[in-house]
Amino acid sequence: MDTPRxxxxxxxxxxxxxxxxxxxxxxxxxxxxxxxxxxxxxxVVGPHFIAVHTMLDPQVEAVRxxxxxxxxxxATLGGSPDGTPGTLVAERTWENYKLGRADALEHxxxxxxxxxxxxxxHRSAADAIEETDPVTQDLLIGQLHGLEQFHWFIRAHHETAxxxxxxxx
Numbered sequence: 304m305d306t307p308r309x310x311x312x313x314x315x316x317x318x319x320x321x322x323x324x325x326x327x328x329x330x331x332x333x334x335x336x337x338x339x340x341x342x343x344x345x346x347v348v349g350p351h352f353i354a355v356h357t358m359l360d361p362q363v364e365a366v367r368x369x370x371x372x373x374x375x376x377x378a379t380l381g382g383s384p385d386g387t388p389g390t391l392v393a394e395r396t397w398e399n400y401k402l403g404r405a406d407a408l409e410h411x412x413x414x415x416x417x418x419x420x421x422x423x424x425h426r427s428a429a430d431a432i433e434e435t436d437p438v439t440q441d442l443l444i445g446q447l448h449g450l451e452q453f454h455w456f457i458r459a460h461h462e463t464a465x466x467x468x469x470x471x472x
Contacts, residue, residue, distance in 0.1 A: 307381025314436060316381070322436045323382035325428050329443065330373045330384060331391045332421050337366040339400045339417060343410045351407035351460065362453045369446045376442055411460045412470055418454035425450065 310319035344359040374384035397420060402413050429443040461469045 305382070310381040311379060311438075314380070318435050319380045319382070322432055322439050323377050323380050325431060326373055326377050326380075326382075326439065327385070328394070328396075329425060329428055330370065330377065330386060331395050332424060333366055333370045333373060334386055334391055335395060335397075336417065336421055337363055337370060339414075340366065342400060343402075343414060346402070346404045347407045347410050348404060349406040349408070355407040355411065355460070358456060362456075365449050365453070369449070372442060373446075376439055380439075408461055408469070411457050414457045415454070415461065415468065418450065418457060422447065422450050422454060
């Protein structure tokens with residue numbers, strides 16, 4: 304953890320360093336999600352192809368905006384955001400997305416798992432800084448709103464009328 308030389312008024316540099324470290328992992332997770340969504344967009348096949356293909360582009364665009372606002376918050380707090388692929392791969396704590404060219408429903412089930420992990424980690428991060436930095440918490444909560452809606456879109460494709468989720472992976 305690198306302590307910044309300065310940060311925003313009302314937040315000490317040690318607390319800022321903690322928030323920056325937390326945000327760096329959120330930055331990696333969001334960058335990874337944007338790349339994964341685009342990967343699925345290119346590799347989805349089958350009878351649900353067009354529905355999934357066109358559903359993913361707005362998600363990619365929104366997640367890329369979340370990446371940008373997360374990186375800018377890191378810089379605002381006095382940190383240096385690192386969005387390079389090498390750093391993402393070296394520091395991430397999750398497995399790489401496994402599917403290549405695959406049926407739309409297989410991808411949607413796999414994306415369901417991706418969103419599960421990312422949203423849980425985002426919620427934990429928001430909870431962890433509740434007392435320290437409400438501005439960053441607000442940013443994460445706003446992102447959760449979008450992420451949870453996208454997750455619902457993904458799940459709706461592999462949910463049965465009775466409310467169970469198929470798990471084809």
